[in-house]
Amino acid sequence: MTQNPGKPACPADLRALDLFEFAQSRRQAAGGVRASQLPRMLNEMPADAPDRDTVFTWQAEGSTQPELQDDGTEAPQPYLRLAVHGSVWIECQRCLSPYSQHLDVDATYRIVATEEEADEFPLDDDEVEVIVGSRQFDLVDLIEEELLLSLPLVPKHDVCPTVHESLVSGIDGTIGDESDEGAANDEARPDDTMVKPNPFAALSSLKQGGSDDKKH
Template identity: 35%
Template sequence: MKERVVDPLKLDVEAFARDGASLQGSWPASTLERIADSAAPEAPVGDWPPVQWTVRGERRTPRGGEAEIWLHLEADARAQLTCQRCLKPVEAHVAFARWFRFVRDEAVAAELDADSEEDVLTLTRHLDLRELVEDELLLELPLVPRHDSCPEPLPRPLEDADDAAIEEERPNPFAALAALKGKGRTQ
């Protein structure tokens, strides 16, 4: 029997799950364009290690129900982002392991997704697995990347002499209140 060639960029999810197949691989980080857009300028995405991934298909038949199509997807990546404190590159390890359930139409997917913990997607003829991996990795990126301890703290801004003079000239509002309060006692 001829073994079926599986293309992760055009994955036939239904056949993959029916066969209980599994697949693993890696992609250069530069092929995940949206993640590459988040790269620190000093750390080009071409220097990042490749994104590692594995996928396994499964067909489940619940008691008294129709067969369900499932994929278990895992990915692991290392991204160089810009630290929001010192503005230097910081490495972020991003990884996920998720189950995805596939259903026949968008309305059922929306209804089930709202009520369940797993992700529910609409079954398509060909799934671009790289796009799904990138979507999930983007969700795992830190909102505010930063070092635990920055290698070089930012220098404190110098105070402008004009700003210091303005501060000295501004009257203290509590001093005016104290003066008013003092006037009430002498009368």
């Protein structure tokens, strides 16, 4: 993608950005967006999180790339690159306590004009996504969408600081006594000192009986 400082985008444009002009002019923009501006992200954050208004930093860059058309000629087509970084408090599914999860987004989009064009667009490059652009494009909504997609499927600490009471053993929610548990295991375990019957002993006696009958 062509690197060009271009014309910086005004932050006021972010909710109604002319995405086609942004790409064709190779403009760039950067800034920060707070979690309080992202209602769907707020729904993912636990109520007891230490900070529910963290800041995500983002950078956006527009560009064009020549592509072969149906008539055999090449024409510049609009592209957008978006990077977002930051941390969000979410709930660990193992200990059910909040923890800070770092999120990184680095995505490249081919901009098309309609949903029909997006559905028919051939994706030869898995690293490039397709989005429908407009003259009133909501870039903050795209930032939120990418952050949601980057959340882990099963959020959890690397090492949980505590164990939730629902995960410990014992009827009363406490860890069971090891001696009692050991005794129960001993009762369930077969006695190693018992002599197991030999499955071939009965067959041997039958053979011996048969031999005696032949002697008479």
